[in-house]
Amino acid sequence: MTPEQTRILVADDEPDIRDLLTFKLGQAGYKVQAVANGTLALAAIEADPPDLAVLDFMMPGLSGIDVLRKIREDGRMSGVRVILLTARARDADVDAGFVTGADDYIIKPFSPRELLHRVNTLLARPRS
Amino acid sequence: MISPSLILAADLGLGLSSVVMAVVVVVVKLARVAAQSSRQARVAPYRDAVLAIAADGDEDETASATLRGIRDRDWRAVRDVVVGMLGTVRGDTAVSLVRLLDARGEFERARSALRSRVSLRRARGAYLLGLARQQSDVGLLLPLLADRSAEVRLVATRSLGSLGDPTAATALFEALGPVHGHPGIPGAAAAEALLGFGTGAVPAVLAALSAEDATQREVATLVAAEGALSAAAPRLRSLLAGDSEPEVRISAARALGAVGGPDDLAALVAFTESARPTELRRAVVQALGELGHPDAAPVLSWLLSDPDVRLAQQSGDALVQLGPAGVQALLQAADGPAGRVAAGSLAIARLRKAPQVASVELPGPRGEPAARESGRQLAGEPGSPG
Numbered sequence: 370m371t372p373e374q375t376r377i378l379v380a381d382d383e384p385d386i387r388d389l390l391t392f393k394l395g396q397a398g399y400k401v402q403a404v405a406n407g408t409l410a411l412a413a414i415e416a417d418p419p420d421l422a423v424l425d426f427m428m429p430g431l432s433g434i435d436v437l438r439k440i441r442e443d444g445r446m447s448g449v450r451v452i453l454l455t456a457r458a459r460d461a462d463v464d465a466g467f468v469t470g471a472d473d474y475i476i477k478p479f480s481p482r483e484l485l486h487r488v489n490t491l492l493a494r495p496r497s
Numbered sequence: 498m499i500s501p502s503l504i505l506a507a508d509l510g511l512g513l514s515s516v517v518m519a520v521v522v523v524v525v526k527l528a529r530v531a532a533q534s535s536r537q538a539r540v541a542p543y544r545d546a547v548l549a550i551a552a553d554g555d556e557d558e559t560a561s562a563t564l565r566g567i568r569d570r571d572w573r574a575v576r577d578v579v580v581g582m583l584g585t586v587r588g589d590t591a592v593s594l595v596r597l598l599d600a601r602g603e604f605e606r607a608r609s610a611l612r613s614r615v616s617l618r619r620a621r622g623a624y625l626l627g628l629a630r631q632q633s634d635v636g637l638l639l640p641l642l643a644d645r646s647a648e649v650r651l652v653a654t655r656s657l658g659s660l661g662d663p664t665a666a667t668a669l670f671e672a673l674g675p676v677h678g679h680p681g682i683p684g685a686a687a688a689e690a691l692l693g694f695g696t697g698a699v700p701a702v703l704a705a706l707s708a709e710d711a712t713q714r715e716v717a718t719l720v721a722a723e724g725a726l727s728a729a730a731p732r733l734r735s736l737l738a739g740d741s742e743p744e745v746r747i748s749a750a751r752a753l754g755a756v757g758g759p760d761d762l763a764a765l766v767a768f769t770e771s772a773r774p775t776e777l778r779r780a781v782v783q784a785l786g787e788l789g790h791p792d793a794a795p796v797l798s799w800l801l802s803d804p805d806v807r808l809a810q811q812s813g814d815a816l817v818q819l820g821p822a823g824v825q826a827l828l829q830a831a832d833g834p835a836g837r838v839a840a841g842s843l844a845i846a847r848l849r850k851a852p853q854v855a856s857v858e859l860p861g862p863r864g865e866p867a868a869r870e871s872g873r874q875l876a877g878e879p880g881s882p883g
Contacts, residue, residue, distance in 0.1 A: 393552040480588035
């Protein structure tokens with residue numbers, strides 16, 4: 370699958386980060402949809418599951434981990450690859466992310482270049 | 498008696514003041530929206546340039562050159578976006594954003610702002626210098642640890658943590674106590690900053706474990722635990738055994754759980770006795786779980802029947818952390834007097850997808866034959882601890 374055929378959902382309540390991720394991933398050729406909270410993210414994923422979702426851990430309403438839990442519990446969405454993006458760097462938070470089913474976990478402040486590499490690597494793997 | 502005209506006048510006055518207040522609120526909100534729109538309009542032509550730097554580092558410096566040359570009025574709006582981005586990215590892109598801010602004179606202005614009479618400007622200056630990460634600014638930030646504004650002290654603490662210069666460690670510890678009549682810097686923020694200093698701060702942390710000030714000792718135990726500072730273990734044992742402050746002993750117990758070893762088991766177990774303070778016992782139980790030594794299983798099993806329900810539950814969680822020995826102890830306890838607590842701990846561990854219980858057949862509801870049989874086959878039931 371080429372980047373042009375790959376859809377990525379970005380969910381973050383900070384507009385600057387949303388714009389930055391949209392810009393970086395869009396520049397790499399991915400089709401990016403950005404939303405401002407977890408509720409909108411879940412609705413977008415339910416409506417049309419993307420290939421990958423980059424979810425902020427802490428968002429108003431449904432958090433990134435809440436969204437992750439819901440999509441892992443639902444067979445129609447469980448194949449969506451998920452990267453959690455967060456300022457929460459404690460081991461317990463990272464553990465919670467992976468235990469809930471995150472494919473990767475990126476801690477803010479992050480390197481946009483590294484994020485793109487991780488997205489590329491994750492998308493190159495077959496879906497579990 | 499109050500005349501009706503006076504009541505009417507009072508009513509009119511109240512009504513008028515309500516209308517005026519409502520108008521003021523609306524005007525202020527409209528002004529804010531207008532200012533926000535104006536700021537966004539000024540940023541809009543340059544937003545892609547900012548994103549290009551933040552996303553890519555702007556290797557050919559085209560975007561940076563554009564932003565270096567824009568009018569000051571526009572730059573003031575763009576600057577806030579650049580500063581916001583700088584707080585979320587690292588690596589080459591952060592370096593490029595720092596270069597841009599430097600070229601626009603923002604860091605020189607931030608250094609000057611540290612002397613401002615307005616606390617917000619001092620805090621903003623300290624924040625920017627933290628983002629700049631230039632070690633030469635450490636000396637400028639240190640005096641702010643004793644600033645009269647609590648917000649400035651907090652921002653200075655965090656910025657020193659960002660700069661990562663361990664020579665500031667001792668000053669951070671000293672700033673925990675009251676300075677010039679002001680409360681010290683918050684312990685959690687100090688601990689976070691100290692952890693950012695890495696191994697260079699170890700001598701200061703070890704020294705602070707023996708400081709006269711209890712807050713310094715407590716924060717040092719936090720840093721020792723989070724930083725996995727095994728060299729602190731001997732001093733942590735002393736603090737647990739005999740510090741004058743209960744909070745320090747509790748903190749030392751938790752830290753020993755993180756950095757201690759099998760030799761600490763006996764010392765920790767001694768503090769689970771029922772005569773010990775409740776919070777200390779709970780901290781010790783958590784520490785035993787953290788240590789993860791199977792020899793802690795008997796005492797933790799015993800504590801499943803403790804009258805302190807929270808401590809009993811924590812003992813169950815700690816048993817799970819011990820691995821097979823602890824899980825087996827829980828299975829044994831599941832059909833005894835502490836069966837509800839034991840079964841609850843196992844069930845919660847399963848919900849948390851704890852690997853220790855991944856392949857374990859959990860007991861059914863209490864009284865179920867299989868669980869009873871399992872209990873009989875395994876070792877004796879725990880009695881009620883003293």
